[in-house]
Amino acid sequence: MQTEVLLDRFPGALAPLGPLAAWAHGSLAGGDHQEGRSDPDLIAVLPGPVRLGTVRRVAVLHQGLRADPLAAKPHCSYLTPAQAYGAAPGESLPEVxxxxxxxxxxxxxxxxxxxxxxxxxxxxxxxxxxMGPVTSARAAVTLREGRRVRRAELVRGRLGPAIDGLVAAYA
Incomplete structure (x- = not known):
């Protein structure tokens, strides 16, 4: 899988910045990332404070990422220890x-x-x-069923049957 190669490359590309941690979030972390379609959502914790040289290195990193078709539109967040600290998100976030x-x-x-x-x-x-229609459909599932629905589940479990019903009704 090419996405795994990209994820393996990200920490190496970050190395000159001296990252303290790097995490995937969004569809990468949630399990519904679609290779070649989904944008990579990544978070890096960098030693602070952020200076102009750090910003330049991040810009160079992004130029390199955008050269890869799988990362043409990376959604990356860069934090410093003053902005993020502690254990990995799954270990430290309270129950909702x-x-x-x-x-x-x-x-x-x-x-x-x-x-x-x-x-x-x-x-x-x-x-x-x-995002508009997908967000609205996901919101409806959250409100009706009290759970978060992944995009892939929404497409397979709801859009597929809706299309089948439409085709059957008008065929």
């Missing part, structure tokens, strides 16, 4: 109370996505067009 995902989903749909629908200029970017 049951009501919090539902509260977040409702506010995200109401305060971010619904107003965006009325602003046509925002829908000229592929990320909005791709």
């Amino acid at each position: 109370p049951d009501r919090e995902p539902a509260e977040f989903v409702v506010s995200d749909q109401r305060d971010l996505w619904r107003p965006a629908v009325d602003r046509a200029h925002r829908w000229t970017r592929d990320v909005r067009v791709d």
Whole structure:
């Protein structure tokens, strides 16, 4: 798998920056990363403070990553120990109370996505067009079933049957 090669390369590419930690997040960490389609979501903890030379090295790193078709649009976050510390995220984050995902989903749909629908200029970017309907469908599952649904599950488990029903009804 080429994604594994990319993930193996990332720590090496970070080496000149002296990273303290590096993590994958988003679809890479969640298990629904689609090779050749999903963007790599990566976090690196760098020794602080961040100076101009560090910013330049990060820019060079990103230029190198973008040369790889699998990393054309990397979503990377760079933190310093003052911004992040402790154990890996899975070991140190508190459990989320049951009501919090539902509260977040409702506010995200109401305060971010619904107003965006009325602003046509925002829908000229592929990320909005791709993410809007998927985010709304994932929100509906979270609210109805009380769980987070991965994109891959959404496509296979819900879009597939919806297409089958449409084709059967109009064939």
